[in-house]
Amino acid sequence: ATPTAVMVATGKGAQQGVLIKGGNALESAQKVRCVVFDKTGTLTTGKPLVVATKLFENMALKTFYRIVASAEANSEHPLAKAVHLYAKTFGEDWISGKQHETKDFETIAGQGVRCMVEEKEVYIGNRSLMINSGIEITEDVQDQLDETELAARTGVLVAFDKRIVGLISISDPVKPEAARVVSLLKSMGVRTIMVTGDNWGTARAIAQEVGIDTVKAECSPGRKAEEIKMLQLEHKSGVAMVGDGINDSPALVAADVGMAIGAGTDIAIEAADIVLMKSNLEDVVTAIHLSRRTFFRIR
Ligand code: ADP
Numbered sequence: 525a526t527p528t529a530v531m532v533a534t535g536k537g538a539q540q541g542v543l544i545k546g547g548n549a550l551e552s553a554q555k556v557r558c559v560v561f562d563k564t565g566t567l568t569t570g571k572p573l574v575v576a577t578k579l580f581e582n583m584a585l586k587t588f589y590r591i592v593a594s595a596e597a598n599s600e601h602p603l604a605k606a607v608h609l610y611a612k613t614f615g616e617d618w619i620s621g622k623q624h625e626t627k628d629f630e631t632i633a634g635q636g637v638r639c640m641v642e643e644k645e646v647y648i649g650n651r652s653l654m655i656n657s658g659i660e661i662t663e664d665v666q667d668q669l670d671e672t673e674l675a676a677r678t679g680v681l682v683a684f685d686k687r688i689v690g691l692i693s694i695s696d697p698v699k700p701e702a703a704r705v706v707s708l709l710k711s712m713g714v715r716t717i718m719v720t721g722d723n724w725g726t727a728r729a730i731a732q733e734v735g736i737d738t739v740k741a742e743c744s745p746g747r748k749a750e751e752i753k754m755l756q757l758e759h760k761s762g763v764a765m766v767g768d769g770i771n772d773s774p775a776l777v778a779a780d781v782g783m784a785i786g787a788g789t790d791i792a793i794e795a796a797d798i799v800l801m802k803s804n805l806e807d808v809v810t811a812i813h814l815s816r817r818t819f820f821r822i823r
């Protein structure tokens with residue numbers, strides 16, 4: 525393609541909210557044979573809602589959420605925001621200002637968070653977080669977790685002083701266009717894959733809902749990048765990664781074409797070759813089409 529053709533294509537893209545960072549990015553998109561999607565915030569709306577809470581110990585829901593929300597106030601994760609939003613339903617008063625002090629906050633990427641709230645050591649996150657922290661998952665807890673995941677919900681476990689005290693069930697609906705985009709890509713001869721830090725149960729349920737048949741679940745951010753590299757061996761230089769930048773920036777960088785969801789993090793937008801400003805998955809197809817049209821028309 526001529527430099528003019530590339531300019532025209534990137535200009536067209538920009539008009540439609542598809543920011544293509546230069547000629548190389550545009551050319552790479554034409555070679556894509558496999559698109560890897562992150563789950564949370566990419567295939568799903570990323571606006572998850574708390575739909576149920578199960579307490580394993582005798583305590584008031586309000587007391588539980590006051591501690592949990594105080595801890596999650598330190599996190600940028602969409603699940604943390606869901607918890608915070610829900611906690612507000614117990615009263616604005618303590619959320620704005622009167623929440624507990626937290627100390628020693630840490631994020632464990634792809635697993636959850638840990639901090640001190642008052643005198644309690646609080647862990648909030650997935651099964652791996654609990655197991656890696658030496659916290660026992662009883663049969664009762666595991667049963668509740670299985671049930672949650674089967675319903676395509678994410679079960680967030682909460683432990684106080686190394687005992688699991690609650691399970692928060694969070695639903696993050698898939699984007700309305702997700703299934704259509706997956707089937708469009710398939711019809712274009714492009715393979716679709718999901719990588720996620722979330723558990724296998726929820727991941728499989730969501731993948732089935734959108735029509736993706738290959739799933740890699742319980743991946744750390746590093747693992748997501750490793751999966752990309754393995755796919756690159758299989759598909760030569762034809763692997764695109766679509767993500768929002770929360771726990772998937774290394775994968776966006778590793779991919780031949782990194783596509784960032786516009787509503788994602790600044791890191792994602794920086795790391796990506798293409799930015800989907802409207803946060804609409806249809807634009808994954810738009811980008812590939814633009815590139816194919818530009819580079820297949822070489823005379
Ligand atoms: P995804 O790959 O689907 O975007 P992440 O890698 O961001 O998911 O997170 C993986 C899992 O880690 C989440 O599904 C959740 O169980 C847990 N997790 C991460 N951060 C938090 C948090 N702040 N609060 C609760 N759970 C969390």
Ligand code: MG
Nearest residue numbers: 562564565770
């Ligand atoms: Mg994500």
